[in-house]
Amino acid sequence: MSVYLDHAATSPPRREVLEAVWPYLTTVTGNPSSAHEAGRAAKAALDGARELVAGVLACRPGEVVFTGSGTEADNLAVTGIATAAPRGRHVVLSSIEHPAVLETARALQAHGFRVDVLGVDDAGRLDPADVARAITTETTLVSVMTANNEIGTLQPTAEIGAVCRERRVPFHTDAVQAAGHVPVDLPTLGADAVTLSAHKFGGLRGNGVLAVRGAVPLAPVLHGGGQERGRRSGTVDVAGAVGTAVALHHAEADRLAEHARLRALRDRLVAGVLGSVEGARLTGHPEHRLPGHASFTFAGLGGETILAELEARGILCSSGSACSADADDASHVLLACGLDADTARTAVRFSMGRTTTEEDVSAVLAALPVAVGAAGGGLSR
Incomplete structure (x- = not known):
């Protein structure tokens, strides 16, 4: 699954x-x-x-x-x-x-x-x-x-x-x-x-x-x-x-409990990715951000290639906005944040919700270093 x-x-x-x-x-x-x-x-x-x-x-x-x-x-x-x-x-x-x-x-x-x-x-x-x-x-x-x-x-x-x-x-x-x-x-x-x-x-x-x-x-x-x-x-x-x-x-009724739960999952995911994949960089504000959202760039790689490698290992995520997923241009959001176009194209976004579990995060942390390596040029720590 x-x-x-x-x-x-x-x-x-x-x-x-x-x-x-x-x-x-x-x-x-x-x-x-x-x-x-x-x-x-x-x-x-x-x-x-x-x-x-x-x-x-x-x-x-x-x-x-x-x-x-x-x-x-x-x-x-x-x-x-x-x-x-x-x-x-x-x-x-x-x-x-x-x-x-x-x-x-x-x-x-x-x-x-x-x-x-x-x-x-x-x-x-x-x-x-x-x-x-x-x-x-x-x-x-x-x-x-x-x-x-x-x-x-x-x-x-x-x-x-x-x-x-x-x-x-x-x-x-x-x-x-x-x-x-x-x-x-x-x-x-x-x-x-x-x-x-x-x-x-x-x-x-x-x-x-x-x-x-x-x-x-x-x-x-x-x-x-x-x-x-x-x-x-x-x-x-x-x-x-x-x-x-x-x-x-x-x-809204579940918001406070879900915020705390998703934030803990997000923080674990962020720490695990930054600690295991060389060249990974968190995008967005480290604190003023959605509790279940973690997006990264991976220097020297293609985000779409990483996504394909992750999907082959059962992980479904995205490179950014689903509303412009077919566009070849670099993300206007990442460009506005000062990233160059090549780096912006390496973006991968993990967004969690009420069905996300600890086991899901463990699966990502196990699969991502392998997927980055397979994408070519990514080094696990």
Whole structure:
């Protein structure tokens, strides 16, 4: 049986989620916009899911928008907030944002927006003072992710949010990787808008969430029947919304215990890799990082070759973002952290989740030195 260490790409759905969604895939199948009994039952389930999500995110149920993915939620947040502002055409981002944010902001440039992409330090952290300097009277949005999907670094979102509040600029954070690992409620993050993706925390693929404070204007990206209070048209996936809510509820309930457990596994993995593979280097911040995330570069080797050797030994992991896994270019995240392109291409990411065990870490520590050696040029200590 393979060892799965690619939870940053997707996590398996929780049993509680599968049990919760089953009725809405089989018997309770009405459209929540319909006025008849079946529609009312679907709407009641949708309202309950919205309340459950709002409880975790510490916002009002009416501030929760269900979307078809984390990518859609990011698109809606960036485009919707930036363009709904009564004046100004300026957006501020970090250089290590997910493509769902970076590419959406770049698309705004075609509509006259100016986009400032701020640099990070070699650990991938953004300085809130740089955000303060970048904000102008024309700024309509600041968007900085909570946790990076490739290197696991956590950003000082509370401090960035405080800067934005002082200057009355909406602050959005992509918290897709963070749910279930660190607090993702709006007050703790200091955010006006937060995006999530259900399959990262035990929900179903094809479901996302945008929570946005009611005082923040939001222009729709999808137009049609006016569902989700006019913010996201399209018949809502009731089963997906229920599954998302149940997954988020359980992820938050388990968060503190899982954080401690995964951090211990991560620290053991990091110490073992750095102690057994010559040339291995941990990327991201050594402390301000996700508890179950460990990413490395291996000097002189190819990350894809190492991945193939690991898979041959039953270890499934990745080289970085699953959303750009087919790209030949070096990771924009690692380049932003100051690595050269050749070194960035050697990256291997191990991301753990609730199914990860001590035995899984032992298997990696046994297989990796052999895989690196087989990849050519790697030396075990």
